[in-house]
Amino acid sequence: MAQYVFSHWEDGSTTPVRTLTVTANINIASYYTIVVPTRIISYTSSPISVPCTVNGQTMNPGESIQMPDGTQVTISVPAEVNV
Secondary structure (H helix, E strand, O other), rough: OOOOEEEEEEEOOOOOOOOOOOOOOOOOOOEEEEOOEEEEEEEEEEEEEOEEEOOEEEOOOOOOEEEEOOOOOOEEEOOOOOO
């Protein structure tokens, strides 16, 4: 389900409440913008602390990032770790 928030009236006013005195036929338009929710990606590794990359950016265990809903991400970790 998409969420929308009020943006403005046709005359550019950004106050969502209007008071009008009707003395003739009127047409009025309100405009809305879609709100793209964000999702949280949290990363951990076990039993050792190994960083990963998310879309090429390093992310350490215990860190979280936010991405817009529907974003495709590439997460990679090393195949081997020498400690």
